[in-house]
Amino acid sequence: MAEAVVYVVLQKIAASLGRDALKAIGSRLGKEASDLLEAENNMKQLEIEFRVMKAFLIQVTMCSSRNLAFDAWLDEVKRVSHDAEDVIDGYEYLLGQSTTQTQGCSSLKKLWRRSKHAGGWRSITEQLKQIEVRLSKLTSMRDRYGITISAEGEVSHTSQNGQLEHALDSTCINIEDEVVGIEKETSWLLQQLIHGQEERTIVSVCGMGGLGKTTLVRQVYKKDEIKQNFDCSAWISVSQSYNIEHLLRELLKQLQEKEKDIPHQVDTRDAASLVQTLTDFLQDKRYLIVLDDMWSRDAWVLLNHALGISKNGSRIIITTRNEDVASLADDEHGIQLKTLGKEEAWDLFCRKAFPRLEGKTCPQSLIYLAEKIVDKCEGLPLAIVAIGSLLMRKRLSENEWKCFYHQLDWQIVNNPELSSVRNALDLSINHLPGYLKNCFLYCGIFPEDYEIRRDELIRLWIAEGFIEERGPSITMEEVGNEYLNEIAQRSLLQVVQRDAHGMAQTLQMHDLVRDIVVSKCASGKFSLLLDNSRDAMHSREARRVSVLKADSIEDTLDGGEKIRSFILFDQYVSSSWVETATQNFRLLRVLSLQFAEITKLPDVVTTLFNLRYLDLSYTNLEVVPKALCKLRKLQMLDLMVTRVVELPPEIKKLTELRFLRTYVIHDYDGRIFDSYEGAKVYPGICLLKDMQELGPVEANKDIVMNLCNLALLRRLEIMKVKRRHIKELWASIARLAHLSHLFIMAYAKEEVLDLENLDPLPNLESFYLRGELQRGVIPTIFGSFGKLRDLRMGWSRLQADPIPSFAHMSHLVELHLYSIYEGWIMTFRAGWFPKLEKLHLADMEQLSCMEVESGTMPILNYMELIGLRSMLIVPAGFQNLTSLQKLALMDMPVEFISVVRGLACTKHIPLIVQGRH
Structure with missing residues (x-):
């Protein structure tokens, strides 16, 4: 994995040298500018060295040399690369510190801070020179011990x-x-x-x-x-x-x-x-x-x-x-090919583990442990056969099997008798190109069986510097999507769920793959999982730490000054624990404190000048301090489900901010109009040119008029929209060429929105409209939504059946209608909604009749009916929904549920009854 480490170093050097801040700081440092210039020149020389090193490593690591000298040499390459990364991140930190601390200072303070920073630049320069010397010695060492490559790119020793x-x-x-x-x-x-x-x-x-x-x-x-x-x-x-x-x-x-x-x-x-x-x-x-x-x-x-x-x-x-x-x-x-089902996996395991027992059946005393072992294999035949064959030779002793189960993770990684499993999975990991290895290893920070969200993972990769920039016409998020698709295509991550656009929404790593990845991460000092107190002592060398159990950290983290990512998965931690665990952080790029019981920002956060990703969602945070705006490299700020109702005007100083999420939840219930709201923001937010996802935020005149300045915006959620805002809002939205996801919520249920005579939005793919519509009809602008895949509407007070107005939306995959219609009948005609997979209908008090013609919604697999209190009979033509796999009923009349259960056409459908009227 050495070339993966070198790849990150090169990415960071390129990013550092490209900063406009260099010129700005240099002009303010005066005499000390020469120190900065020397550091920059050394950085450029280091970049050349690492580029050549990367090319060499790509050639030699395509082969799996078992030569000990070569492996030891690679370990040294990784060590030097890590040290180089520390120096580069220290350089970035000093840039950030210089930028924030010299602004708005008196001349005397500036002079004092300049001298202080000058020492920092000289230290950086010396460290860069030492790295260069060490690289030179590594090259000599490689030649001295005969580590060479052939014309075909193979290590001189026999490939395995x-x-x-x-x-x-x-x-x-x-x-x-x-x-x-x-x-x-x-x-x-x-x-x-x-x-x-x-x-x-x-x-x-x-x-x-x-x-x-x-x-x-x-x-x-x-x-x-x-x-x-x-x-x-x-x-x-x-x-x-x-x-x-x-x-x-x-x-x-x-x-x-x-x-x-x-x-x-x-x-x-x-x-x-x-x-x-x-x-x-x-x-x-x-x-x-x-x-x-x-x-x-x-x-x-x-x-x-x-x-x-x-x-x-x-x-x-x-x-x-x-x-x-x-x-x-x-x-x-x-x-x-898919993994085996539970019964098939159990059958295969018993054949291998108990071949001499009558019927090849598992003894009663071992069933619990055997089931846990089979579950760990997650239906992978090679693992089931290998582990079953190994256990066949063990005594049928509960204690012996329990001992094996408790060290199963270790066995998978280290036991030679399970090498066939390890090697089969290892081949896929080792075959990844360098730019994907770091991205894939990063997936090892998540807990076992964790469903990884696509957007979250890609933003973490970007924050860590794993994604390369490919020019102005493509965003790093789009490059990240390509990376993720490539990893999934290689069968290293399984797609759990796709969104309405067909993109992987959540992914999961097979348990055994994860065991190998976690082992690689720990041995390569890439990352460490903390889930017991013994692990904390190893944190000094880890570059990334994910905390599965907070009580595994008894004090401040050792080596905290070198940690780049700190991600909290334990949902029950106090603010005092957070303050103690994080106080030594310095070069952090990723900080996730999701679910932590904090009401204020930890003191250390506003000094983390390298921070790119800050997740404070699902905390009790009440205020975003002005000092947060010193973090000029921040790209992602997640305040989802917090108590933050207003952001400071200084937020406009976060010029690299790309994602800002701000939900204030009261008592969330999707059936209540105003169960959540957005934060109040100031017009300066519209100066953040890199913003791609914003909201929900409160509408006001200045905001709606200036949204058009956010040229890269992909997703917008705006709330408390009044009738008088609509024209200016829509004029701004129509100028956002990349906007594909739009959420609009009216100021109140009684606020009537007039969407007539507005410019079309032909590129919109997802639209959520919550509020009453003028004259109770679907606006003609809906005719321009030809690419829409996800439509969600609520509280529209429509007087006519809305379904015909959506019939032209041939790409629609999800349709959610909440309290939208005050009529009694809905009709789904043949040929309509050819790609619809999910249909949600809720809280339409008068709706008592539905007609479902043959040939409509041919691939519908999920239907949810909620609070349709007048619906006493099953929709006519319900039997035509032959692809339906799941039917969810909540707050529906008892009569309706009884009839549905008795229908022959629903016998194969899992009926999910979550509540009754």
Whole structure:
């Protein structure tokens, strides 16, 4: 992971050297400016050194050298890189301190502070020189101990990748008879190979390491009916470090196994000659080729040309962990393997752990522990087989099994007998490019089974400096989305939930992957999880700390001055604990105190000049002090669900602020119009040019007129909007080219909003409108919402059925209507809402009848009905909603619930009854 550390150092150097603040500070320092200039020049030289180091590391770490000298040398590289990062962040801190402390000072104070800062710059310069010397010595040491790379980019010592991949492949073969739960997939794959079109077809089998992709394909590949269906076949492992000429030669040898006329000198031919030979040989053949363990699309260009596109019914199967590679498959010819269900996982475990017991059943005394162990495997077949096989040799003693379970995390990472599991998962992590490694390792700071929110994770990456800037036309958030998609495509994170736009909303890491990541983070000093008191003593070397249990920190954190991220997950901590734990922080970039029982900002926060991310959500914070505005690098300020009702005017000084969230919750209930509100802000907020997400904030004349200055704004939530604000507000909004999410809430339930004769917003993707509409009708502007995917409306007092007014919204995925309509019937016609997946209808007192035609909402999977007190009968045509998976009923008439439960068409639907009228 050394190249990942170097990558961060380079990012930070580039960011530091690009600061306009350098010139400003230099002009104020006078004679001491030369110290700053020297520090800057040393920084530039360091950047050159690290760029070369990064290039070298990318080459050598593509291979997994088991050479101890090389590993020790890499450890030193990481140590120097960490020290360099400390110096660079110290440099950033000094810049921030200089900027804030010399503004508004008397001449005498300025002179004193200049001299103080001059010493700081000289110290930085000396440290940079020492880093450069250490890098030079590392280079000499590398040469002295013969750590070199070949022309192919391999470490001079023998690479172990080939042996590792072979071992994994052998493991798959050995467990074939033990795999359960892939009967459907086996049948599907057989169908793809034997039946279907005559054109050459590419089939893909995708999933995370250890799911049994190779096992599934090999089971089918070995069947007699498959062998008889093709003229020739071949199985090659592409692997991470493939050689294209080797692949082509291996293909030729296997395909021509039964041929007498094998071309001479195959082993000496070049790639072009091998491609031509393969093309000629296969042009009239019906062939089956398996490309196993394919990591990237790079090899496909030549292979595709060599295999040709014939009409002989040929088939190519690709197994991969990467969804991007899996997309090479023809339409509807790809399958994504999932983890085993609980019953299948239990069955497989018992087969391996208790093969000698009658019926291969678990003894009653071990059931609890065995279930916990199986749960830890989370349906991963390779882990279940490996752990079950290991436990087979243990005595059937409750104490012995309990001891194993309590050290299961350690066993996964360290036990040689579980190396097949570790290596299968490790390969995916090690194959990540440097710019993704830090991002993925950062996911190890979250608790077990934690659902990671996409937006939160990307903002943390940005705050840490993991995301590169790619120019003015793309934001770092968009780059972060690309990073996250790539990690998910590599099957290292599983998508739990997608939003209305089809983007991953929450993600989760498999428990066993997390164990390996946490171990890597601790050994590489990347991060540390604190969940018991013994861990606190190691915090001196950790760069990031996440606190799962606050009582694991008995005093001020050791090494707090070097910590970059401090994230609190324990929801029950006092303000005194927070003050004590955080008082030594200096170079912090991320501080999350979510749920902490604090009423004021900890004293240390306003001195954290490197801070980018501050999460104070779900705390009892009452006031944002003016001094917070000294944190000029702050990008994210989360005040969601706090008691902060007003932000100071000085907030306009936070010129790098990108996200500001400010919810004040009273007693939150989505069915109450004013159960929450936004904070009061001053017009200066509209000077923050980098702002991308704002709100909710209170509307006033100055705010609504100046919102148009926030040119990068993507999401806006504005509350207490009065009728007189609408025209100016809409004029500002219409000028925001990037705005895609809009929330508008009226000043009060009785405030009537007139949205007629306004400019269209064709790029809007999400719209939430809460308030009464003029004349009780849907405004014509709704006709311009062609891209809308998420529509939420409430308290509109509509007199006519609103559904026809939304019928043109063919991209709509979610529709939420709360107390919107005062009529008695709603109609959903055939062909309407082709992409709608979720429908929420609530608190429409008069609504008693719904008509659901066949062909409407064809993919609707979730419906929620709340407080429809006049709805006594099931909607006509309800049986047409064949894709419905969940039905949630709350505060609905007893008669309605009884009838729904008795319908044949709802027998398969999990009925979620949360309350009754």
